[in-house]
Amino acid sequence: MDVITMPSTYSLLNRLRRDFPGFRFEKSTGFWWSAAGQTIHIDPLADNCDVFTLHELSHAILGHRGYEYDIDLVKLERDAWEYARNILGSEYDVTINEQIIQDNLDTYREWLHARSTCPDCEATGLQTKQQTYRCLACGHLWRVNEARLCALRRYSLQTK
Ligand SMILES: [Zn+2]
Ligand SMILES: [Zn+2]
Structure with missing residues (x-):
């Protein structure tokens, strides 16, 4: 059986560029959305x-x-993810399976858990300001770094 390999990402990109002329699509080493530049960064080599x-x-x-x-x-x-799966997926004929979504959201859930865990007593803290948490159990305050949309890497817990 003959299989025709389509450079699917490139044809999808062409369609998106045509359909969304207000956004820029830029090849990068990861995926993220920059609201300031109205730019969608994509990594054409990624799975x-x-x-x-x-x-x-x-x-x-x-x-x-x-x-x-x-x-x-x-x-x-x-x-x-909901918008991508429910609206864009069918529009552009791209199947977005639930496992990819859950794996990706897990990254954020783990990130959130790591940031909100008190480094002193491991109770859960409350975020009081954009980059500050306060422990509800022991009162310890700690700072966290800013994270941009979709640029999370697997978060590793800092050693004390
Ligand atoms: Zn604490
Ligand atoms: Zn995202």
Whole structure:
């Protein structure tokens, strides 16, 4: 049986560029949406490139610009996945399976858990400001770094 290999990502990209002239699509070493530059960064060599491209486009269409509290980032990610799967996936004929979504959201859930765990007593802290948490059990305060949309790597716990 003859199999015709389509450079699917490139044809998808061409369609997206045509359909969304207000956004820029730029090849990068990862996937993220930059609201400031109205730019969708995509990594053409990555696994499931089409899936993640539609996910980033969803952030763009939904007008995601940033977040104040970490928990909000998890919600933005979930919203972008829902839009990608329910709207863009069928529109562009890209299957987005639930496992990819859950694996990706797990990254954010683990990130949130790691950031909100007190380094002193391991109780859960409350985020009081954009980059500050306070432990509900022992009162310890700690700072966290800013994270941009969709640029999370697997978070490793800092050693004390
Ligand atoms: Zn504590
Ligand atoms: Zn995202």
